[in-house]
Amino acid sequence: MIREKLGVYFIMGSRNAGERDPLEVLEEALKGGITCFQLREKGPGAIEGRELRAFGEACRDLCRAYGVPFIVNDDVRLALELGADGVHIGQDDGDAGEVRRLIGDRILGVSVHNLDEVREAAAAGADYVGIGPVYQTTSKPDARPVCGTLPLREAAEAFPELPSVGIGGITAANAGPVIASGASGVSVITAISLADDPERAAREIRMAIEETIRRR
Numbered sequence: 001m002i003r004e005k006l007g008v009y010f011i012m013g014s015r016n017a018g019e020r021d022p023l024e025v026l027e028e029a030l031k032g033g034i035t036c037f038q039l040r041e042k043g044p045g046a047i048e049g050r051e052l053r054a055f056g057e058a059c060r061d062l063c064r065a066y067g068v069p070f071i072v073n074d075d076v077r078l079a080l081e082l083g084a085d086g087v088h089i090g091q092d093d094g095d096a097g098e099v100r101r102l103i104g105d106r107i108l109g110v111s112v113h114n115l116d117e118v119r120e121a122a123a124a125g126a127d128y129v130g131i132g133p134v135y136q137t138t139s140k141p142d143a144r145p146v147c148g149t150l151p152l153r154e155a156a157e158a159f160p161e162l163p164s165v166g167i168g169g170i171t172a173a174n175a176g177p178v179i180a181s182g183a184s185g186v187s188v189i190t191a192i193s194l195a196d197d198p199e200r201a202a203r204e205i206r207m208a209i210e211e212t213i214r215r216r
């Protein structure tokens with residue numbers, strides 16, 4: 001069941017770890033208890049071709065070793081080539097129904113920004129939706145305006161069967177309200193990928209959301 005795997009959803013590409021080896025950062029995040037990982041190779045210096053394939057295989061193998069779902073962002077062909085557990089697409093990355101047909105029963109995540117897009121994603125067979133940016137983000141230059149937690153609450157109330165994750169500027173300090181709004185998890189790039197101690201950062205986010213779930 002994907003809902004339980006969405007708690008601490010780490011997203012990273014080869015260029016998100018600053019001066020550090022991204023594979024070391026990923027393994028530390030896995031030790032810290034992330035529950036899902038998305039390979040999102042974007043932005044300046046993004047790798048491609050054989051280099052991306054090799055990096056993706058290494059990320060996949062680390063996730064498998066820790067029993068964590070390995071999701072690929074945008075690139076359905078790469079996801080299928082890598083034998084990924086699923087794919088995440090945005091509103092401009094293709095038709096969700098078509099992607100569902102291409103990936104079979106693998107995990108399908110869709111970015112949404114309003115209830116119409118939630119409804120469409122559910123109809124297309126999405127396993128979860130990503131909603132944001134909840135807070136100001138530094139990871140996505142083309143992000144939409146900050147939306148806060150209200151869209152998460154609206155989606156959870158209107159479509160309680162469709163798990164959602166909040167994304168955008170989330171840290172251990174502000175993860176609580178995201179979960180309190182009804183989201184099943186939080187997605188994080190920088191708070192883990194550029195942390196001095198990614199293992200500790202992942203653990204603190206996991207503790208923050210589990211505390212909120214207990215009180216919810």
Ligand SMILES: Nc1nc(C(F)(F)F)ncc1COP(=O)(O)OP(=O)(O)O
Nearest residue numbers: 073088089090109111129130165167187
């Ligand atoms: N990559 C994402 N992952 C999630 C997840 F739910 F998985 F946390 N939610 C939202 C996005 C954003 O997806 P998209 O709008 O296509 O932009 P980009 O391809 O630049 O990431």
Ligand SMILES: [Mg+2]
Nearest residue numbers: 074089090093
């Ligand atoms: Mg995308």
